[in-house]
Each structure stands twice: as structure tokens, then as C-alpha cells.
Amino acid sequence: MPQNQNQGKAYHDSTKHSYLSVQINPNYVDASTQPIAFKVYPKFYRRVTLNLNNPIHAFIWLTSAVTSEKLYKNTPDKLRVNPSAGALYPTEVYIQIRGIEGMINGIYHLEVENNCLTLIYELIDDGLESYIIPNKSINGFIFLISCVYYRSSWKYQDRSLRYCFLDSGHHLGAIAASAYLHNKDIQLIFDFDKLALNTDLGFENKEFITACAISGKVQDQLVRRLRLKVPFVCGTDYFEANQFIEYSYQVTALHKSKHQKLKQPQFNFDKDKFQQIVWNRRSIRRFRKQFISQENYLYVLQQLEQPIPTESGEDVEIYSVLHRVEGMSPGLYKGTLLLQTGDFSEQTGYLCVNQAIARDCAVTFFFVSDYTNYQTAMQLAGFLGQRIYLGSNYLGIQCSGIGAYYDDETRRFLETTKDILYAMAIGI
Template sequence: MKDCYEYHLLTAHTFESVRKPHYLDWSNYPSPYKFYDGAPRFKLPPFKAFTQETIDTLYRLCLDGAVEELSLQEISNLAFSMNGITKVENFHGEPFGFRATPSAGALYPFELYLFIRNVPEIPDGIYHYQPYDHSVELLSRGDFFESLQTALCCSIETNCVAVITTIYQRSAWKYRKRAFRYCLLDAGHMVSNGVAFLRSVNLDATALSLFKDDLLNRLIGVDGESEFSLCALIPQRPALYWGEEFEPPAEFPESFPVLRKPIHVPEIEKAYTLSKMENCEFYRELPAGAPTFPEATSLPLSEVLVRRRSRREFTGRAIPFELFKLVVESSLLCFPSDWGFPKTNLYLQVSNVEGIPDGIYGISEGKLALIGEGNFGREMAYLSLGQSFVSRANVNVIFTYSFSDGNCRRYREGVIEAGALGENLYLSSESLGLGACGIGAFYDFELQEFLSLPDRELPVYIVSLGSL
């Protein structure tokens, strides 16, 4: 496998491939929690509700915010927004915690690390967020921000930076070599929630994808093979920083394995290796948001983060055009990131939205462009591996990525972006009384043909949304 165009082709679903026998080894079911042996643990204050409305927050994502140090309560809210437990249900006789961030198969292949300084209640250091009891585990004590600046190629003015990693084997337990796609989407979901929280309290926020992978992995004590960094979040705009090489902390506490038997997927490990960066020789292109503030009433973001679920019980009832416009505009038109937004292309399959014809639409420069008229709900359901709820959605948003080359870093950024925008759709829909559900499984080549995409443009994600 020479690049990520080839990876994407290798992991495509076809009518034949999804019907091959596939058995799950329940004796090797992955733990959704990573625990460290003997690491000092600090309980965070409970998640505290705040009043900022969701739609207003999403419209402001790319506007400038304040650059200030975070309090322990704000760090607690940030960690909970990204990876907190919002609901507990019984699963095979055991309590199972569903997270604020959606994940394919509820396998939660992500982990959250926090660099913290100047917070009186806890020591400066590198922390791992523990969703099991909403605490942080101290991995290494001290101020590591100078080293972090070197790893992220970014000067840091604030006192808290979040790093998102993936333990891809959790997802590969079920999804095998396609799992890397889901890990990237889930990283996008998670960083999107963090961005939304920071903007809701008027702090700046930027999702970072450009950094020195091996240095960052070493700095947080992960091996770069079974677990590796995918994204970071800083409460500011990044300024390029070169820095000097550093020695990472000498020792980290040992972590317990999340599977009884390790799972190795050569295609995923190769795709990740091909995506790594070793230097700061790049330019960060940051998007600029237009100050658009429509009058709309939506639920507070703090309530939506707790309520959000993947909802499939669509009724098919018509929705007003203004509601459709609010969801699409607030969710899809800008995301504060360093990868040169937008990396993805957007197509909307629309059914029963008042004021516009049913059909397939593209989005160009923030405007809808009708590509084909008609109700294509049944076709979309078939293309989504026969998931019937897709046919009842008012809107199916299809994210595609154009492989101008097979560059794995740009591919990584594109799929993370699709996940981030998809999570915005979850939040906006939930806040306005609609439902949303992400879909990572579809017939790749048939969907490409259905949309009449060029040879090297392929789908990476679908999000269905509709009336409940």
C-alpha cells in the first residue's frame, strides 16, 4: 500500500464484501477505558451547565474569541464535553457509559490528554482524562509547555491544551481494516465538541492537525503504534513555533491493556505511518468566519451535549426551510482549524423540506446548487447498507474527499473535518428538536456513481437528520 487513496479503495464496502462471514470475538471485547497503574488521580468538579445557546455558538465558531487561562471548572467542562459519560445503561449485565462524543459501534477508540499549568487546585503536568469517574490522572509532573510548543509547532499563550489520540484496536475489533476511517471521524467528533464548548464561553479555539507526530506521541507517553495522536485543541489561534529538540519525561506510569489479545492491522499502521510529519515546514491556513447572527432560539449547548444521541426514529414529516437553513449554515460553513478548511465537499439529499424541491444539492460558496431533482430517499437507504431510517430523513449530508494525490496527512485531515462537521450537525439538530445519526458504512463505489463523482472523489461520511 503506497498511499491513502489506495487505503481508501482497499477498505471500500461492496455488495459482496459486506456479505462475507465476519465473527466477533466477544472474549476479546475491548475495554472502553484506559487505566494507569498507580497514577495520582484528581477528581474534577462536576460538569456545570451554562446558558449559551447552541445555534448561536455554532455560528460564531470561526470568529475571534478571548485568549485567557482556563479555571479548573472550565477544564472540567471541556473534558466532559469531549469525552464525558452522559448516560449509563446495562450491557450484558454490566453498566456501560455512553459518551458526549458519538463513536462508531460505541467502541470509543479515542483518549484525551491534557497539558495543564497555573491551576491552583492541581499540580502542573501532563494528564490523562478518565471518563470513568470524571477525573484526571497525573502522568508526569511539571511544566511541559516548552516541549509541547516544539511538538505542536505552535507558540502557546494559555494554560490548557488538549490532545486526542486513538487506540485503533478498539475499533478494529469490529470494523477491521476500515476502522482507521472511524477513528478519524471520531477524532473529529471529539474536537468539534471541544471547540463548541470553548466558543460557548467566548474563548478562542483552534483544532490542530499539523504537528510532529513522533515527538507528540513521546511527550504523552504513547507508543505511536497501538496508540497515536490524531489531533490537538488549543484555546487560541496558533502562531508557528520551531523550538529545540527535547527529551520527553523519563518515566510514565504503566497502563493496563484494553484488549486481552492485541489486534494488529497492517493497512491501518501503514496509513498512519504514511501520514506522519517530522518538521514544522508548513503554513497554517486559518478560516475566517462571517459575522452572521440570525434570530433563532435553540437549547443551551450544555444541555445538548448531555442529551445528544444517535437518533434513527425519523418520521418523515416536513420541516420548514428556515429550520433546514439554520442547521446547514451553522454546522457546515466554517470550522476553526489549521488544515486549510474546507478539505471536504458536501452533497445534500433533501426530502420534504418546505420551500425547496426534493433532490440532490451541492454547496458552493455557501449556496445550494440543485444537481438532480427527485426523492432519492430509498436509494440513499440502499446505499447506506440498507438502513431503512435513512429513507425517512429530511436531509442526508454526504461528505466526500477529492484525492488530488494520495497524501495521507491531507486525507487524515479531510476525514477528521468530516467528523467535526458531522458532530456540528448532531448538536444543531438536537438543539432544534430534530434528530441526527452518523453513518460510516455505505457502498463506496455505488455512492460515488450515484452522485456522479469524478474518479478520485470518494465518500467518507454520511449524516442523516430529520423530524422526530
């Protein structure tokens, strides 16, 4: 087994939930102590307010926009285009813009709460390319996703690194959706010098890069590493270090993912409708135990079969447990292949830590993998998860991500030795 797989597996193994572990440590937190979920650079940086009539601004804005505000225990929860485990939003987005008319060539932080771009670094002959695709220069956009891990570890402790990667994958999915709506191709990149970039962007160990998405024209050109360090700015109002998370991130950042050929997906959504879906996407809190049609279920599966635009090809397999799909026997499936017939709804509810959504839905999905690179596999699971949200919402079907499940019991139920990366529920 390669070294990095050991490290990813060691992290995954030591953060498994079981019936007992959840009883002993139910993750109760005092909501009033939640760290702030919006990073803001100091006032003296130059800012560009996003003007939604400008297509470039609209493209950037839709990758991360706040789309709804909900009062939770007297504090407003700002919900976004991207879902997030526990609505804790550990992810931040930075965008390098080069060669775009009307914009200064530079690295910008996307200040989601205030709807603006903060210019944190002006480019001369340097840039992010040297860390990501050496000897190339990109005329266009480089989106970097990072995680301010304490936002999530505040509640989910050691297991939160899993949620950081899944959330990051969802955020990449939100970038892909905005790119699709703005007629742009993107490529996801997971294997690059993340550790050097964390240092040069001044993240200390409190924030870390998980992935990037590039969009634009790639040219052969030497670009230097950043000539200056960006100063550290904390992404939360207070911070508690978790050395296990910092260590686990670092050791899983080091090795390469499996390689595959780059292929772009081809979707044919009605774009006006899809735009509304991206804007209105929400997680369901309770299903009404209704059936969905076979046609709609197969449509959601088809979205998952579309290529993911990346050369990092970890295999993520998806098991479906069908409870309420018209014309299809309830049971455990892999794709459309029936592995075991039966009504397993009570069982999936139990496996997902007694969550009713995993019992009352039409289909419970489980994502499993025997990954080479743990960070990549988890993010690909999140990326596919975003496709399930948008693909099912497009058909009027509701959806929720599920990060809490009993790991080993789920493996036994699926009869797999691979790791369970993520679960999801869809239905009405």
C-alpha cells in the same frame, strides 16, 4: 499526485464497502469479547477529581463526559457527549495544562469513566509545544486526541482507521462545543510531529495521536521536548495487532495539509439551551418519516458554513439528498443548488448498506473530498458531523452519523470522482 495523497487514497480504496464485500464479511462479533473502552493509568499517579463547580474542571469534563448508560446485551454501554461508530470509543484525551491557577503544570490523562484527571507528567522546561508549535509556549490548554485503535478494529477490522479519524473529528467537535460554552477560543492543529509524540508518550503502536486543540495565550518561548518518556499503559484489557492499520496511520501522518487562514466561527446559540443539547445529544435509531421545515434545514446548513478554527484547510464538500423538507423539491443538492430532482430515499437507504435511517430521514448528507492529507480531511468531516448533530438537535431534529456505505456506488450516484468520507442522516 503528492505522496501522502496516494497513501491516504490507497488506504481508503482498500477499505471500500461494496454490496459484495458486506455480504462476504458482515463484521459479526461476539459482544462478550469487546475490549475495554476506558484507559486507566496505574493507581500510583496523582489524580484530581473534577469538580463541576470549578469552571476549568467543567470545561474539561464536558469535552468527554459520559451522559447516559444503556444496557446492551446485558452489559452497560456508557454513552458520551461524543458519538462513536459502533459505540466503541477508540478516542482518548490528554491535556497539557500550563499556568492555570490551582493546577500543577503538567500533562494529564482524562479518565472519563472515573471523572478525574490523572497527572502523568510534570512539566519543568519541557512540554508538548515543542512537538506541536515549536518555539512557542501556551499558557492554557493543549488537548491531544489519540486513538486506541483495537477498540474499533476489534469489530471493523481494516476499515476501522476511517472510524478512528471520524470519531476523533467528532471528539474535537465536542471540545469545540465545550469551549464555546465556557467562552474560550480554540484552534485545531493537525500537522505536527505525531510520530515522535507517540513514542515519547509511550503509546508503542497500540495508540496514536490524531490531532490537537489549543486554547490559551501563545507566547514566544523555547520549550524542550519531553525530558522523560511516559511508560506504556495499554488502553484495552487485551490487544490484537493490525499491521495494515499501524502502517496506514504512520504513512498518512507524515505530510502537511492544505493551508488556510485561521478564522474563528461565530455562533449565537442560547447557551443554556445549547448546554442541554450537548448533554442530551444522541443518535436516532429510527425516523418517523416526517418533514422538517425549510428554515430549519437551512439553519443546519448555515452551521456548516461557519469557519473551522484551523490553519489546515482540506476541502470537504457536502452533498445533501433531500427527501422530506417542506417547500423544497426532493432531490440531490450541493448546498442549496439542485443538481437532480427525484425521490432518492430508497436509493440512499440502499447505498448506506440498507440502513433504514438513510431512507426514512429528511436529509441524507454525503461528505466528499479530494484531500491532500487524508487524516485531516477525515477529521474535518467528523468535526462538521458534530456540528450537524448539535445544530439539528438544537432545533429538535434528530441525527445519526453513518460510516457504512457502498463507496463506489455512492460515488456513481453523486457523479463525483472524489472519495466519500462520511454520511449522515437528519430528520424526525
